[in-house]
Amino acid sequence: MIVDHPLLGPRDSAEFVILGDAALLDRPDWQDPQAPERFYEYLYLRQNPAGLHRELWYHEQGDRSWLVVTRDTTTHDIVSVELARDVARRNKAKP
Amino acid sequence: MRYSAFTIFSQGLTGNRGWKELWRKPEPKPSYDVIVIGAGHGMAAGYYLAAKHGISNVAVLEKSWLGSGNTGRNTTIIRSNYMMPENQPFYEHSLKLWEGLEQELNFNAMVSQRGIVNLFHSDSQRDDFVRRGNVMLMSGADAELLDEAQLRRMCPYLDFDNARFPIRGGLLQRRGGTVRHDAVSWGYARAASKLGVDLIQNCEVTGFRIDKGRCVGVETTLGPIAAGRVVSCVAGSSSRVMKNAGITLPIESHVLQAFVSEGLKPCLPGVMTFGAGHFYISQSDKGGLVFGGGLDHYNSYAQRGNLPALEDVCEGAMAIMPMLGRARLLRMWGGVMDMSMDGSPIIDETPIAGLYFNGGWCYGGFKATPASGYCTAHLLATGEPHELAAGFRLDRFRRGQLIDEKGVGAQPNLH
Ligand SMILES: Cc1cc2nc3c(=O)[nH]c(=O)nc-3n(C[C@H](O)[C@H](O)[C@H](O)COP(=O)(O)OP(=O)(O)OC[C@H]3O[C@@H](n4cnc5c(N)ncnc54)[C@H](O)[C@@H]3O)c2cc1C
Numbered sequence: 436m437i438v439d440h441p442l443l444g445p446r447d448s449a450e451f452v453i454l455g456d457a458a459l460l461d462r463p464d465w466q467d468p469q470a471p472e473r474f475y476e477y478l479y480l481r482q483n484p485a486g487l488h489r490e491l492w493y494h495e496q497g498d499r500s501w502l503v504v505t506r507d508t509t510t511h512d513i514v515s516v517e518l519a520r521d522v523a524r525r526n527k528a529k530p
Numbered sequence: 531m532r533y534s535a536f537t538i539f540s541q542g543l544t545g546n547r548g549w550k551e552l553w554r555k556p557e558p559k560p561s562y563d564v565i566v567i568g569a570g571h572g573m574a575a576g577y578y579l580a581a582k583h584g585i586s587n588v589a590v591l592e593k594s595w596l597g598s599g600n601t602g603r604n605t606t607i608i609r610s611n612y613m614m615p616e617n618q619p620f621y622e623h624s625l626k627l628w629e630g631l632e633q634e635l636n637f638n639a640m641v642s643q644r645g646i647v648n649l650f651h652s653d654s655q656r657d658d659f660v661r662r663g664n665v666m667l668m669s670g671a672d673a674e675l676l677d678e679a680q681l682r683r684m685c686p687y688l689d690f691d692n693a694r695f696p697i698r699g700g701l702l703q704r705r706g707g708t709v710r711h712d713a714v715s716w717g718y719a720r721a722a723s724k725l726g727v728d729l730i731q732n733c734e735v736t737g738f739r740i741d742k743g744r745c746v747g748v749e750t751t752l753g754p755i756a757a758g759r760v761v762s763c764v765a766g767s768s769s770r771v772m773k774n775a776g777i778t779l780p781i782e783s784h785v786l787q788a789f790v791s792e793g794l795k796p797c798l799p800g801v802m803t804f805g806a807g808h809f810y811i812s813q814s815d816k817g818g819l820v821f822g823g824g825l826d827h828y829n830s831y832a833q834r835g836n837l838p839a840l841e842d843v844c845e846g847a848m849a850i851m852p853m854l855g856r857a858r859l860l861r862m863w864g865g866v867m868d869m870s871m872d873g874s875p876i877i878d879e880t881p882i883a884g885l886y887f888n889g890g891w892c893y894g895g896f897k898a899t900p901a902s903g904y905c906t907a908h909l910l911a912t913g914e915p916h917e918l919a920a921g922f923r924l925d926r927f928r929r930g931q932l933i934d935e936k937g938v939g940a941q942p943n944l945h
Contacts, residue, residue, distance in 0.1 A: 449838040453827050455782065455941070455942070455943070456782075475928050478871075478927075479927040479928075480780055481779070481781065481871075482769070483770075483781060483782050485831040488829055508829045508830050509831045511828075511830065511832055
């Protein structure tokens, strides 16, 4: 697989470490009264879709940036690659 | 037809015309006492339901052909060298079931206890393996520590003086080994079918019939089928199937690859595993070297992987057995597995009454096939978890009671 890095251009997937579902960017609020349940879901439950999956990739053998890679889990096609920083900012801006 | 030396002899004399099909090919009935989804561990569960609990009004529904899942795709290693108290007795029981399996099923599954050696490469790793060996002995399993001299006599071709990963010895389990995986599926299917269990192939489960919080049957590509109890045994597809019942699982699907070399003269006595990377190897009776390593590391439902994983596996091979560099790769394939959040399996009821779940087998589930079927049948028949599988609960993640053999945390691709 070739990852089209937003800053560095096309890179070999072997340069990356994969953390998993990009939902991990949205950490629950520890002060939420439902926090234990929210953290259980955050830490252990996964949607694990067959089809498009947004996931966190870390460019360990490169510029050490975190990316959000959208990839089809049934074909391995990569549809889009964004800086995780940008995605996190966008998520924060949402109400 | 009972298989025996006499049957082979008499069939030989009569032109081999009397062999029968191994299992019946029934049409699905409108209703069953138990429906098992998936014919890997599910086939074993079907067999033990009929054989041990007298429940034979059972259908095993398989979306493709029998053994098309990982049961027919794995590297066939069996062993019981785990550490966690929830795992080790279960896998040791499974190994005992393997030892009696062929007699019980009257089927040659080529269970071969040719031994498994886990290599160690440093003093601290040796200490760790001594501890593991003691845990194994305490569970009633066998374990022997081999020092370098013993190992040199056994496997002179290993790269003992490798500069980066010198080989200092190994932990040997003589009762470990390999099994012909397809024959396991066929043997269970034949024995279960004889006891009245219906194996229905090319029948995909597409949904559940749920009535007032109770599962009363399934929707399939061959139409709806009613059932008293339903169990999902579809490792690799668990999230996909259980989503239809509104259940989100602590599981990710990942691809693992296996590799086979051209056929060679016998050179490996048993199974060998690298202690400093992910690589394991054995030799099949046809002579091919069967080997594998770690995951491809990304979520996948495609039954194929990529080349970086192959490169990593071959580096492991060259680190311990440089002679392998001269063998040619004949074929490779991938299988999709349930990687659970702690690397251990789940055999349990679900929040929906009448619906049970078996999955999360990661890449160690083939050796578990007999015990998994056995414990799943017990759960379905009695409503209580079997004591050997009592730790494999679905709610253990909520309770923080993880069975994390490797100690890497909630990171499925690292287990
Ligand atoms: C390359 C590779 C090497 C491995 N090596 C080893 C090893 O050496 N030792 C070891 O112990 N383990 C090994 N494993 C792991 C082992 O193969 C699995 O853990 C085990 O086979 C899982 O069994 P199962 O019955 O849960 O799944 P499977 O055998 O995959 O069975 C699940 C079945 O469910 C069916 N199914 C799926 N969805 C549906 C549906 N909707 N309706 C009906 N049927 C459905 C599938 O077609 C499949 O046949 C390996 C795995 C792989 C991929």
